[in-house]
Amino acid sequence: MPELPEVETVRAGLARLLPGRRIVAAESDWPKSFPNAPADVQQFLVGAEVLDVRRRAKVLLIGLSSRYSLVIHLKMTGQMVFRDHDVRFGAGHPTPSLVNRLPDSSTRVTIAFADGSRLFFNDQRKFGWMRLLPTAEVMNLDFLRSVGPEPLSANFDWKALRERLMRRRNSTVKATLLDQTVVGGIGNIYADEALWGARVHPAMTVGDLSTRQFHVLYDELVSVLRLAIKKGGSTDRNYVDAEGRMGSYLSFARVFRREGQSCPRCGHIIQKIRVAGRGTHICPHCQKLRSAK
DNA sequence: CACTTGACCTGTCCGC
DNA sequence: TGCGGACAGGTCAAGT
Numbered sequence: 001m002p003e004l005p006e007v008e009t010v011r012a013g014l015a016r017l018l019p020g021r022r023i024v025a026a027e028s029d030w031p032k033s034f035p036n037a038p039a040d041v042q043q044f045l046v047g048a049e050v051l052d053v054r055r056r057a058k059v060l061l062i063g064l065s066s067r068y069s070l071v072i073h074l075k076m077t078g079q080m081v082f083r084d085h086d087v088r089f090g091a092g093h094p095t096p097s098l099v100n101r102l103p104d105s106s107t108r109v110t111i112a113f114a115d116g117s118r119l120f121f122n123d124q125r126k127f128g129w130m131r132l133l134p135t136a137e138v139m140n141l142d143f144l145r146s147v148g149p150e151p152l153s154a155n156f157d158w159k160a161l162r163e164r165l166m167r168r169r170n171s172t173v174k175a176t177l178l179d180q181t182v183v184g185g186i187g188n189i190y191a192d193e194a195l196w197g198a199r200v201h202p203a204m205t206v207g208d209l210s211t212r213q214f215h216v217l218y219d220e221l222v223s224v225l226r227l228a229i230k231k232g233g234s235t236d237r238n239y240v241d242a243e244g245r246m247g248s249y250l251s252f253a254r255v256f257r258r259e260g261q262s263c264p265r266c267g268h269i270i271q272k273i274r275v276a277g278r279g280t281h282i283c284p285h286c287q288k289l290r291s292a293k
Numbered sequence: 294c295a296c297t298t299g300a301c302c303t304g305t306c307c308g309c
Numbered sequence: 310t311g312c313g314g315a316c317a318g319g320t321c322a323a324g325t
Contacts (some may be wrong), residue, residue, distance in 0.1 A: 001318065002302090058319075075319050077303080106303090126300045127319070143320080171296070180320080188318060237304085237317080277298070278318065 002074040004151070004185030005228035006239050006247060007058050010080050013242025015053040017082045018062065018119070022049045025112040033108035033123060036132045044068040045111075045132055057184030059148045061138060069135045073143075077106070077238040078121065080126030085116030098235070099244035124238060142269040148183040151221055158218035165206050165214070173209065173217075174202035175276035186221070189234050189249075189256050191282045194221040196255045202275045227252065255281040 002010070019263040026045050028034040036045075048066040055061065060080065062070040062232030072080065081099055093272055102120045103110055109121035109130055138144065138203050148164055149156050164183055168176045176182055186194075197220030200213055209217070233239060238258065240246055250257065254264050259272035259281060268285035 003319090073319080075301095076317075115307080123302095123316090124304070126305095127301060175296080178319085276296095279316085 001076055001187060001189060001234065001237055002058060002078060002239055003187035003190055004058065005190070005225055005231075005249065006164055006233035007055055007060060007074065007185070007231045009247065010074075010228050011053050011055040011060055011240045014060070014062070014119075015080065017242060018050040018053055020049065021113040021115065021117065023064075023111055024114050026109065028109040030108045030126060032056045033121065033126060033128065034130045037231075040132060040258050045070070055164075056144055057150070057180060058187070059144065063135060067135050068132050069138050070130055071133055071138055071141065072121070072130045073127075073128055074075060074123070075125070075127035077124040079106075079238065079240050080242055081120045081240060081244050082242050083118050083120065083244075085118075087188040095232075095248070097244040098238065098240050098246060102269060117280065143180070146181045148179075148181050151185060153223055159214045161218045161221070162211075165209075169205070169207035172194065172203050172276055173200060173206050174278070174280060176206050177221075178278070185225075188278050188280075189236075189253070189281070190221070190224050190228060192256045193224045193253060196283060196287065197224060197283070202280050202282060202287045203273075203289055215268045255283060257281070 005197065023046055026041050044066045045068065048064040048068065051063040051065055053060065053062050058073065060072040081102060083102055104122065106124040107120050107121040108123050111119040111271060122146055149160065161183065165176050167182060168179065173191065174195065177186050178188070194217060196212060198217040200209065200217055228234060228249040231247060231249040231252060232241055234249040235246035236250065255270050258270050261270055263270055263283035266283065266285050268283055269284055271284050273280050273282060
């Protein structure tokens, strides 16, 4: 369930840990997780040095000195975990971790560095992928060509959110928030959290939202994403950061995975419903389906 | 064309 | 305790 805050947390960790390290070996035992031909891996990955680590929506981009980049999508259960050669697991870990000895049964790709440290791409459900591409061609990937604006970028304001959402004015607001071509990086957790914050029912039609609702939805979306980054993301089951640590946002969540509990705003019981084919958490008192217009 | 559903996978949980 | 089935949800492809 890595969404923008989780991928950003991984990016920040990798950006601190990887640049300057030289890759000496790479292996994968599940071709769909890393489909590049072994010859290309030998030529453009092995021997290269990591230059930088960037993010676009939910995609990680690791730039290499070979003028190639590793492009990574974690999908639902992907992890990128770095281990120093001499790390003794457990010691000095201030937050709990889901990851013990690596590689483990979920490890799909292992990248070894010259200093003995290693980077593991773990992915229990095998939906995620990593691929090696010429850096100049990265932005030609279909996903990156079509992905919408970054919701935390400086020029993204409530009017921009309204304009993007209105591209699908006849859809439900939840389905539209999850559409990566509308806005980049939002997934199920933060869509539910932001809609609760804005008191907007997820099944409302975009075209029925009032100006005020777009404005509040923007404010809530930005603040929930910022808080989640500050808390290191959300660990529901699998997610960990680049050092194997869990995120703590879910202990601050207001509705996500809180069905049966009281709404922190009004005390009514939070319900789990289905919208756009996804499990969706709402307060039925705060979030009404009828138009506010 | 706009929108919904199914496929891709595996681990977990629930009811019988 | 074992087992079938539902469920978890990001994205793409296929279907309505």
